[in-house]
Amino acid sequence: DAGVIQSPRHEVTEMGQEVTLRCKPISGHDYLFWYRQTMMRGLELLIYFNNNVPIDDSGMPEDRFSAKMPNASFSTLKIQPSEPRDSAVYFCASSLAGSTGVYRNEQFFGPGTRLTVL
Amino acid sequence: AQKITQTQPGMFVQEKEAVTLDCTYDTSDPSYGLFWYKQPSSGEMIFLIYQGSYDQQNATEGRYSLNFQKARKSANLVISASQLGDSAMYFCAMRDLPKAAGNKLTFGGGTRVLVKP
Numbered sequence: 001d002a003g004v005i006q007s008p009r010h011e012v013t014e015m016g017q018e019v020t021l022r023c024k025p026i027s028g029h030d031y032l033f034w035y036r037q038t039m040m041r042g043l044e045l046l047i048y049f050n051n052n053v054p055i056d057d058s059g060m061p062e063d064r065f066s067a068k069m070p071n072a073s074f075s076t077l078k079i080q081p082s083e084p085r086d087s088a089v090y091f092c093a094s095s096l097a098g099s100t101g102v103y104r105n106e107q108f109f110g111p112g113t114r115l116t117v118l
Numbered sequence: 119a120q121k122i123t124q125t126q127p128g129m130f131v132q133e134k135e136a137v138t139l140d141c142t143y144d145t146s147d148p149s150y151g152l153f154w155y156k157q158p159s160s161g162e163m164i165f166l167i168y169q170g171s172y173d174q175q176n177a178t179e180g181r182y183s184l185n186f187q188k189a190r191k192s193a194n195l196v197i198s199a200s201q202l203g204d205s206a207m208y209f210c211a212m213r214d215l216p217k218a219a220g221n222k223l224t225f226g227g228g229t230r231v232l233v234k235p
Contacts, residue, residue, distance in 0.1 A: 050221075056222065107153075109155075
């Protein structure tokens with residue numbers, strides 16, 4: 001079975017350019033998460049979706065960042081304009097929804113996109 | 119606000135020995151789940167083990183076990199018989215929101231483990 005797919009795996013761009021990161025979650029999963037990982041700030045949740053609807057975007061650093069999920073099998077994270085401080089590894093993850101009580105439903109992570117903004 | 123603390127930034131372990139990675143958490147919710155993930159140098163995040171707050175027994179998955187002490191709010195990961203391939207960053211994470219509020223995780227800062235031959 002295919003896991004979470006992210007593209008591109010590496011992206012090098014210049015400051016001011018638009019960057020679009022893509023994610024295909026595991027088929028049948030209800031939740032999709034976007035994370036950013038840096039040495040300084042660790043692993044941060046940026047935004048997550050439930051059934052394609054954004055639930056919590058409080059982690060999105062500023063208006064330059066936007067995320068969409070037009071259907072159950074595709075999501076994008078866009079940075080416009082990009083800045084050097086956006087350089088990080090961006091992970092997409094997906095999971096099933098819980099039923100009742102305390103449930104496992106671990107998040108499955110994609111391989112990440114390493115973004116470098118010069 | 120929920121919080122996950124991993125106090126060991128890095129540690130060495132001799133091959134074939136056991137190692138314990140500390141994780142403490144803070145929550146007022148009685149229903150929560152605790153997760154451990156491994157991140158090798160290649161960068162991917164790999165799920166290792168899960169413990170639910172109502173689970174009566176400590177979770178085990180192969181060489182991984184979780185020392186869950188609910189009263190102390192700790193969920194330490196134990197890796198037995200360490201192998202060179204265990205060298206990686208290890209993250210503890212918690213989900214303490216009710217189902218209606220989503221399935222998001224809060225991660226600790228991680229512990230880097232280096233297994234020595």
